Amino acid sequence: MKKYIAGVDIGGTNIKIGIFDSEKIELIDKVEFKTPKRDQNQSIFIHVKKEIESIIKSLKIKMEDLIGIGVAVPCPIKNGYVFACPNLDWSNIDIVKELHKIFPSDVKVAVSNDASLAALGENESLEIPYKNAVLITLGTGVGGGVVIDGNIHEGSMGYGGEIGHMRVYEEKELTCGCGSRGCLEQICGTHGILEYTKQLAKKNKTTIDLNKLSVKAVFDAAKDGDNVANQVIDRVAKYLAISSSILAMIVDPEIFIIGGGVSKAGSFLIDKIEKYYKTEARFSSGNIPFILANTGNDAGIIGAAHLVKNTIKRNEKTDA
Numbered sequence: 010m011k012k013y014i015a016g017v018d019i020g021g022t023n024i025k026i027g028i029f030d031s032e033k034i035e036l037i038d039k040v041e042f043k044t045p046k047r048d049q050n051q052s053i054f055i056h057v058k059k060e061i062e063s064i065i066k067s068l069k070i071k072m073e074d075l076i077g078i079g080v081a082v083p084c085p086i087k088n089g090y091v092f093a094c095p096n097l098d099w100s101n102i103d104i105v106k107e108l109h110k111i112f113p114s115d116v117k118v119a120v121s122n123d124a125s126l127a128a129l130g131e132n133e134s135l136e137i138p139y140k141n142a143v144l145i146t147l148g149t150g151v152g153g154g155v156v157i158d159g160n161i162h163e164g165s166m167g168y169g170g171e172i173g174h175m176r177v178y179e180e181k182e183l184t185c186g187c188g189s190r191g192c193l194e195q196i197c198g199t200h201g202i203l204e205y206t207k208q209l210a211k212k213n214k215t216t217i218d219l220n221k222l223s224v225k226a227v228f229d230a231a232k233d234g235d236n237v238a239n240q241v242i243d244r245v246a247k248y249l250a251i252s253s254s255i256l257a258m259i260v261d262p263e264i265f266i267i268g269g270g271v272s273k274a275g276s277f278l279i280d281k282i283e284k285y286y287k288t289e290a291r292f293s294s295g296n297i298p299f300i301l302a303n304t305g306n307d308a309g310i311i312g313a314a315h316l317v318k319n320t321i322k323r324n325e326k327t328d329a
């Protein structure tokens with residue numbers, strides 16, 4: 010009898026649910042809806058349950074054939090417990106316990122951070138998944154996740170994979186969203202890219218229209234040979250390379266995966282990162298390749314479903 014797993018990605022704005030078969034983790038159907046704003050300690054879980062019931066009903070899947078629910082959350086989480094969440098009104102809440110309250114007790118529940126699960130999802134979506142992989146997501150913020158021996162690395166407090174807040178340069182004036190200075194995110198996040206472009210454009214000629222400034226416009230100009238744009242993107246690539254070279258000496262991954270909105274710049278960005286990485290990396294880690302993420306916005310739900318599968322497998326091994 011075919012069994013199924015639900016992968017849930019809870020964001021501050023939207024919640025996405027995917028239904029997967031439990032063997033190959035192939036996406037059968039998905040649904041997306043607005044995150045409820047009130048009483049989030051309860052309402053989110055009630056909504057998720059309602060939507061799962063509705064989607065499996067439309068697929069003619071019985072609740073008893075749903076063997077697990079994997080959930081990606083937008084905050085640090087350890088063993089299913091969230092102390093505080095900047096994107097949701099959650100504090101001191103045990104997500105696993107909350108889900109167990111409303112789903113049948115034999116449904117396996119597994120929960121982790123969304124960026125970590127995106128790393129797992131991206132890696133597992135490769136033709137042959139690697140044992141050790143690092144995902145760096147470039148968007149408004151810089152995030153990421155680390156897969157070690159096929160499992161995501163949460164760390165002792167759930168901060169494992171907070172790549173954007175690695176302090177990689179001397180910053181005297183500007184403060185990062187995390188309250189610190191000199192974070193990778195300050196250079197490679199959207200804000201950092203746009204601010205540095207404006208700064209350079211004050212003293213240098215550029216083809217970029219500053220009234221229509223966007224990250225895409227900077228990349229497009231760089232591809233067309235604009236000097237200011239290339240200085241900005243080179244700085245992004247250089248600091249990503251420095252950060253990756255540090256990660257390589259700790260994680261020793263087989264692959265770096267670059268995702269997030271900024272990664273739409275494609276091979277132009279990857280080539281630049283690899284160029285700097287070769288000079289920054291130590292020992293043979295300079296040979297670790299960089300690839301673009303390819304699951305789009307589904308990485309979180311795919312990773313969440315894989316987390317359930319891995320957890321069930323691990324339990325079977327322990328029980329044997």
Ligand SMILES: [Zn+2]
Pocket residue numbers: 173174185186187188189190192194
């Ligand atoms: Zn920071």
